[in-house]
Amino acid sequence: SRNVSFTDLYPGATYEISLVYETSSTNFTQCASHPNVTTSPPSLRGRCENVASGYSALIVWDKAEGVLTKILVHMNGKNHTVDGKEDRFTIPGLQPAKTYPVALISMSGNRISGPFDFICATDNRGVIAGSVVGVLLFAVLVCVAAFILLKSGKKSIIAGSKKTGPKKTTISVATFPEHFMLLSADENRGFSEEYESLEPVGKDQTHKAASLPENKSKNRFTNILPYDWSRVKLITPSPSDTLDYINANYMPGYNRNREYIASQGPLTATVPDFWRMVWEQRVKGIVMVTNCVESGRTKCDCYWPEDQKPCLHGDLLVTMSSEQKEPNWTLRNFRQLEKERAVGINDFVHRMRQHRSHMVQTESQYIFLHQCIMDCLKQKEKKEESDYENSDLIYANATALREFHNHNTGA
Incomplete structure (x- = not known):
């Protein structure tokens, strides 16, 4: 049997559980990422x-x-x-x-x-007095509105026809430095305006699967939920919004609309689902853009074995074959910059936010993306080669990272 039941547990309490898998040749200890189980909290009246x-x-x-x-x-x-x-x-x-x-x-x-x-x-006192005041206020507003309409004339019709759709903001390589300086003027006022225009993008899209009671415990943050249309679904014998759920979305890349996957940092209980997704989607690489613990809060459970011993996650046996620690990363390829001689950061952030909420979480991160392109262009001015490679260039934006940490600390 794959199931074990426990009774007479305290509601909302956390219990430590140890599992050992026995085979004909040896025993495997359950991964350290599954030490605790919290029971359902008591219902309130x-x-x-x-x-x-x-x-x-x-x-x-x-x-x-x-x-x-x-x-x-x-x-x-x-x-x-x-x-x-x-x-x-x-x-x-x-x-x-x-x-x-x-x-x-x-x-x-x-x-x-x-x-x-x-x-x-709610109490009904104050309704009568409020009604009298409301009638008088309504009469005043009608008079004011009539005056404004007569005063504005055709102007209101013209203003009402203004389009609010997203603008195409691809910038050529030749004009990007000038564009960067323009946005940086007046204490980054241009960056602020562009970033604020991205705020409502994607918020009209549904995330019904993530909001199901059975799935709420699988979400690390209540405000970062996968949109229904772009969410990654685990393979199940039959369609099920609970069995196939994982907090992850397909993300667009330069070549395809489903070139990458953006996922939350796995929770203790969702590590097996994370490895299922990696296996089923044939993921070739995992980029972890957070530490396990930041500002005293857990942002990502340790989903890899911390030693050379094999570790079971659901039906998958995970083994760490090697480990190489590096203090930083180097960004080497800008395909759009090479092929089209143009780049559209605002457009691409807009596309990402249509696939998953809160992509590029702060204005400092948005400015940081532009600074990366500027650094890339400066390096190209010093070289004649068509391929960009600079192993000494390390991107570090302490302000963006600090704001990112503070933003999630309050999530």
């Missing part, structure tokens, strides 16, 4: 208590037996995170004499309970 004036509501819940790290209160389209030791939370920004659906969810580490749903009705 909540209720709503009115607050005078009706513009806020007090959500109260009974404390349950178990280990709770956080409590999630969903109301009025927003999620509010509360410390697990609390038993109440006030929701502001509501309207009097209205009903709001509320969902109460308990969390223990990465495990979440099923939601407890109920309806909260």
